[in-house]
Amino acid sequence: MSTFTAETYQNEYLPEGTTEVNAVVTVTAKGAGADGASAPTEAVEVIVIDCSGSMDYPPSKIRAARQATTTAIGCLRDGVWFAVIAGTKTATQVFPPTGGLVRASPQTRAEAGAEVARLRANGGTAIGEWLVLADQLFAQQPAAIHHAILLTDGKDEGEYPQYLDQVLAACQSHFQCDCRGVGTDWVVSELRKVATALLGTVDIIADPAGLEADFQAMIEAAMGKAVNNVVLRLWAPQGADVMFVKQVSPNIEDLTPKRTAVNPLTADFPTGAWGDESRDYHLCIKVRAGNVGDEMLAGRVSLVVDDQPQSQTLVKAIWTDDTQLSTRINQAVAHYTGQAELAQNIQEGLEARKQGDEETATVKLGRAVQLAAEAGNEATTKLLAKVVDVEDASSGTVRLKRQVEDADEMALDTRSTKTVRLGKST
């Protein structure tokens, strides 16, 4: 039996006249892993492999994709429904060849491996078409946990740009999709859009040799999630505005646009499937101003699984004239505010660099270096050092590198939303 616990970290004391309440809510799931479930959880895995012509240049890409897909299928739990789609300017089902889904077994895994080995690179790229077919397959097992892997090496140019947006809107909350770009000819913002809409991760695998290990990790993570469609429910008082609800750990995902109203004061934000894990959310709520001494409930956060609220935590606002209380900085809120600013500076800095605006790029990436150092975000610090020469991290003094590998720039962009956790004291 899974249990979710939620805890609020905030400074609830506000100076008179302040109306913005910030809090970080940590949600921890226990017994939500596949081995913790009392009955085996039904799951569907669909693997979508880009088979456009460019996957043959170099041919190591399509070879690695075949190998990674076979390995991923090998990691599926017995009984999990699965299918493999080859993506070109259309979507072609590779396995099972008769269409539909099959359950994983030693026999079906071997059969699938044989079909995948025959994958050839030849055609265009139409990501929207691929997702439409995946969506149809998932619909055959509506109650199961739905997870997809999407691999591409290029830009979505085989269809109208608006078409992908329409497909994403239609697929939302039907399945989660982890997206991977192999090589450096794909577009980070495009794949990020897909991953964000479908509650998945996005990453670059610049060297095809890295695909196999990455696919294996993604399948293992997916197999470890046994609680489906977990919803973060937020009640806010009458007259309040929910400014944003963001997942901030393990990576930044703005859930605000995914809001669905439950009643005038309550809204749901989808968080997808959960295993045994812990995630942090940053909430910002604007409430009506109170008088000194007033206490208000600014938010009531609960996790809802199968329409059952699982746990609850409160976000409060207490107005005070004691500046010692109201000026206290909550470390969790400050930390994640910094991490969000870090991601924004990286993305804007890289964009400015692309546009040839070196001055803006230097300022933004310098600020990013400073924020990454402050937060102890070593992974991002390393990635930044491949794009800028750091003179002084503490003041954010940097110089743009003249020669930057595309892969390094794309890795920095893709991974800008990965956050590190604040070491929780006491």
Add this chain to the structure above:
Amino acid sequence: MNATEMVCPSCAAVALAADRFCESCGATLNPTEDPGPAPAPTADPEADASQPAPGACVQCGAGPELVGGDGYCQQCGFKQPSPRDHQEIDLKAVAGVTDRGLHHRRNEDAMALAWVVEPTVVAVVCDGVSTSIDPDMASQAAVDAAAEVLAEAVRHRPDQLEQATVDAIASAQAAVTSLVYEPEGQLPAPSCTFVSAVVHGGRATLGWLGDSRAYWLGPPHPQRLTTDDSWATEMAATGSMTEGEAEADPRAHSITRWIGADAPDGQPHVTTFVPAGPGTLLLCSDGLWNYAPDADRIAELAGAVAVGGADGPDGPEGPSGSLAGGTAPALSVARHLTHFALDSGGRDNITIIVIPIDPAGPPQETPSA
């Protein structure tokens, strides 16, 4: 009448000390929640409409069904006032007031005040230690446990009131120690101060721990009857500092004795005070005495009520004598001192119990007399 019984202040019927409402007349019993404005007569439709339904949100007027069990309005989110924010016990001849003050988010003080058999009064004041966990629970548990032991003693062993006071403090200690609470970081276990009085046969048996106080406002002169268990008092007692120096130190009001799981061992302070003449016994938490530590000053403030009253005969120079005659109802005195503390800043919770004593006079009037 059983030891845990009391007299209804409205109709004088016998009621259980644990009862919240009088079985006979329905009046609210000890301790009473401030009743606020009386319900408007139904004949006055305008006043009727302006009155929110009982239990409605004090901020937005949402109905009682929308005020959640956690004390927040489910519509506007406003924290509803706790019944403990302001409570009054009015037993006519004796009275008590406890108030949240202006700066604390909740009232961590608690009090009990009851007539037990014969003209005997039992009073307890506890002040929860703000830096401990759930101090409001600690003070309430201590007050309830001690009052029960003292009421029982008055009934069965009125000649052993000092021992009963020791027992009452032990019972309070046991009650607070057994509280179930969620640990919060390094915060100490629930803790509170303690001061009690049993007024019986014209004398007052007092017990205390910490810095809640008892004062005598009467002849021969107003005086403090308790010594604080505080850093300042201990430093002054050792002679290493003058009282003024010790009081000026930031640690001055740190208490050195208290009730709670981590309380230091040792006997509580217990003493019996025999008044020289009619006057008033006052129990209070530091929410009052922080603004008026001097007994003379408190007597002056208390006397001002009598002076302000229609039939205050003694003038400003006779504060102590003016009270004992019952010139100012005890509740007026307690309210007046509460307002004084609020007007002075109200930085802490305030609790005041007022018990007039006339050792030479006839037994204290019970409300039924």
